Amino acid sequence: MTKLGMGMMRLPLLDENDQTSIDIEQVNKMVDAYMDAGFNYFDTAFVYHEGAGEPAFKKTVVDRYPRDSFKIATKLPLFVITEESQLEPLFAQQLENCGVDYFDYYMLHNVSGFTETAWKNVDLYSFIENKKKEGKIKHIGLSTHGDAEFLEEILFEHPELEFVLLQINYLDWEDENIEAKKCLDVAKKYGKQVMIMEPYKGGFLADVPEDAEKLMKQHNPDRSVVSWAMRFVANLDACVVLTGASNLEQLENNIEEFKNADPLDDKELEILDEVSEIINSNITVDCTKCRYCVESCSEEIDIARLFDLYNKHKMLENDDWTQFGNAYLNYSKLDGVGIASDCIECELCIEECPQSINIPEVLKDVAKTFETEIYGFEN
Ligand code: SF4
Ligand code: SF4
Structure with missing residues (x-):
């Protein structure tokens, strides 16, 4: 049983x-x-x-x-x-x-x-x-x-x-x-x-x-x-x-x-x-938040967290940027973390991902969505 x-x-x-x-x-x-x-x-x-x-x-x-x-x-x-x-x-x-x-x-x-x-x-x-x-x-x-x-x-x-x-x-x-x-x-x-x-x-x-x-x-x-x-x-x-x-x-x-x-x-x-x-x-990104990828990232990008924000943002038809855009902005202000556009495309994280997500590719979309389109970050 x-x-x-x-x-x-x-x-x-x-x-x-x-x-x-x-x-x-x-x-x-x-x-x-x-x-x-x-x-x-x-x-x-x-x-x-x-x-x-x-x-x-x-x-x-x-x-x-x-x-x-x-x-x-x-x-x-x-x-x-x-x-x-x-x-x-x-x-x-x-x-x-x-x-x-x-x-x-x-x-x-x-x-x-x-x-x-x-x-x-x-x-x-x-x-x-x-x-x-x-x-x-x-x-x-x-x-x-x-x-x-x-x-x-x-x-x-x-x-x-x-x-x-x-x-x-x-x-x-x-x-x-x-x-x-x-x-x-x-x-x-x-x-x-x-x-x-x-x-x-x-x-x-x-x-x-x-x-x-x-x-x-x-x-x-x-x-x-x-x-x-x-x-x-x-x-x-x-x-x-x-x-x-x-x-x-x-x-x-x-x-x-x-x-x-x-x-x-x-x-x-x-x-x-x-x-x-x-x-x-x-579903935009098939990420289960297992966090296996996070350790491998030399740029300290909290990949699981950013994908979660990205998915939630995409899932809401009328997220007017405030809810998850703000969460992204708050994250970006933390000490010792990398944001999506910090990705150097080393691809080390891909090997860790059980869901076979092309993480650096998706991070480009995350950066475009949260950084360029919302806040106009320059990195
Ligand atoms: S590809 Fe990007 S997210 Fe993945 S480990 Fe390298 S820098 Fe980090
Ligand atoms: S390893 Fe893959 S599924 Fe797990 S948190 Fe990272 S991106 Fe998400």
Whole structure:
């Protein structure tokens, strides 16, 4: 039976300009609400919140709940691995960060053709298998945003893997880049447990265009927009669906939606096809705000944040520049950040992007929209 997992990727912040300033008090309340609802699966990663994610998990869960009352999943940051000698100290650091003696689920983080080039001489698979033999990991697996063919190659070569974490939601189901349905089919074919991430696609499916919302509401006025996304993933026979709630209210709503996630009927699935078409024709940049790209940018451009502003601006038919234009202007005044036009087109970020976005190209549009057209910045 599918369980709801608490993803700790986008936790609430005390200072929106500082990813490490996690609002621990609010996360405590989120953890309590989640555990009280009868769930116990937490998903974090070494890189979340610029390294503050695992320690926040320790403070809010491990320091407050007995070890046998929860499951912890975390991830080996492939992006920083180039040598075998890095693995032991990094793993030890992760155990310390999380304050645990073992991980229930441990995965290679975002395995892709791009990340593989950096660690191709490091035997990560044997490393995690040995950690499992030592009892430091209960279950080994990987997360990937690769396509179905890529996933099949890995699962064929590595039968020791027990689970995969996949990006699945109704918008990506038939998407030719993400191939969510095909990836799920491959994972099932190889008998792997499946964890689902991004059920709301970084928030896109919680905030759909008006026309799409109208379709959903006409069919059932009592169902929220997000409940459709949750019902879609909750009935796919996965073992966990991760909610990436970024505040207590969102989490409480997600719990309610999950508990009431009866399967969609054929008519509702048809409506979701129409909804997907409307959303796809409205999305400007397919960014899920995962922030994998941000570290690679020497110009300190907060790519995820700028794409979010850009999408929101484009989504609103009558944004008269004030709302998101002002937010862009405020951002540009912060110390130590780059604006869109600071991009030097080095393309290092593209390799990090699971959604295969041509980031420097899109940044040109962002600069044109917010800098040239609104404010006439000169850079
Ligand atoms: S291409 Fe632009 S946004 Fe990407 S890493 Fe280079 S400077 Fe930063
Ligand atoms: S541009 Fe790509 S890597 Fe960067 S935050 Fe968006 S989806 Fe993630």
